[in-house]
Each structure stands twice: as structure tokens, then as C-alpha cells.
Amino acid sequence: MNHPDIRPATAGDLPAVLGLVHELAVYEQEPDAVEATEADFAAVLFPTDGEPRAFCHVAESGEGGSRRVVGMALWFLTFSTWTGRHGIHLEDLYVEPEHRGSGLGKALLTNLADICRARGYRRLEWKVLRWNAPSIAFYESLGARPQVEWETYRLDGASLEQ
Template sequence: MIRTATAADVPVIHSMVRELADYEKALHEANATEEQLHEALFGERPAAYAHIAESDEDGEIVGFALWFLNFSTWRGVHGIYLEDLYVRPDRRGGGHGKALLRELARICVERGYERLEWSVLNWNAPSIAFYESLGARPQDEWTVYRLTDGALAELGG
């Protein structure tokens, strides 16, 4: 079952964000607090949205998708950028990840959004194979750039 996240889900979402960061070998970079996540999802001006995957058997939360709106100047409409998609390792293969992506695709279609986009680490072969099995294609002509920490402060200061 897929449902919209509630404020009560923030602790488990935060825990799964940390699990994902650990899987991606970057736990040391996952500094967001539960309070920050709560504000981003449920504050006065939400910056992001989340959906929860619950097990049909026992109702346990087994995964989540956290996303926000982007905008295409070429298409003139919003799209969804999927920041995190995570299903706990012992629950993978049960269709939860596909159900989460299906829900985001449904939202795109319903609202007239023309893109559902995300990034995946080059070494994450199981996820790449999963995404490609759904019809997703890599945008390998683009390279992602990022400013953080000292470089961001220097440019912005």
C-alpha cells in the first residue's frame, strides 16, 4: 500500500534516509535532523513531499519516496524530481519500489507534469537495472554539478 506521508512518519523517514546514506557509502554526509525533515515536509511552506510504502501483510513501513517539484523552461510545466527512493533491503523485490514510482507517475499524469526525474549512482547496478526495466533511460549527455560547503560559501559570500 502506498500513502501520503504524515508528520508521524518523520522519525521512520529520517531513519530510512540514514539507511540509504549508509548504503550509498555517504552516511557521514547525512546531517539532516528529524526537525529539519519535519519542517521541509510539513512546515508553513513545504519544500518537499513524501509517500510511504507499507507492507500489505503486516502494515510495517518498508520504504519511502521523497520528492519535490522542478520546472522545465522547455516544456513550460512542472515535473517531479525524486530525491530519495528507498525500500528496506529485507523487503526488496516485493513491488514496493515500483508502487512508489507508479504513484509519482500517476501524480505527474494527473497534474499535467511532463517529467519524472532522479539520479542514481553509477555503481548501483541493481537500481539501474530496475529503473531501466520500467522504461527509464539515463540522461548521459548531462553532468551534474554541485556547490557545497566552502566552495558554496566562497561563491555566495
């Protein structure tokens, strides 16, 4: 089902997408954590050599020439050895606070679910901070369930360098 306010991001959307990433960092109580630049996003979303390694859909609001990006879903492909198929990992879903409850967040997720179905992908997965009760309630209202038997591990910084 196509939603009229959801579309693939274009290179011209990168300032808005990066702005939303900064807003998300503030919401997640990490206001200084964003290191990414528009050039970083351009290199993975719209590379000049080869295929994109990440993808982004945006949600717009407004009428005519006053339409603007107010939400985004940034994602990449995964692969399951158990299913032998790709899936989507949703890295970030964000809708500006004044547009929450408008259906745009659900439309972004529905768009990704449609991509999964159309391409034969078997999973649409994402992570959510344990304290983020509003988002957890929203995801569970859509039928999503936590995968509590798995723990996420990460190497970064000095540990990754070693």
C-alpha cells in the same frame, strides 16, 4: 492506480523516514553524511507557515496494527523552461532490503508517475550512482533511460560560501 501499501507521509512517519535515509546513506557508502534531523524534514514536509517545499510518500508492510513504514520516496517539484511545466525530481527512493522485489519500489514510482499525469507534469527524474547496478537495472526495466548528455555540477561547503 492506487497501491494499498503506498500513502503520503504524515508527521508521525518522520522517525521512520529519517531511519530510511540513514539506511540509504549506509547503502550508498556515506554512513556519516546525513545531517538532516526530523525537525529539518518537518519544516519542509509539514511547515507551519506556507506550503510544503518537498513531499514524501511511504510504503508500508504488515497487517493491522503491526503495519510499519519500510520504504519511501522523497521528492520535490522542478520546472522546465522548455516544456513550460512542472515535473517531479525524486530525491531519494529507498525500500528496506528484505522488502525489495515485493513491488513496493515500483509502486512508489508508479504513484509519482500517476501524480505527474494527473497534474500535467511532463517529467519524473532522478539520479542514480553509476556503480548501483541493481537500481539501474530496476529503473531500466521500467523504461527509464539515463540522460548521459548532462553532467551534474554542485556548489557546496566552502565553494558555496564563497
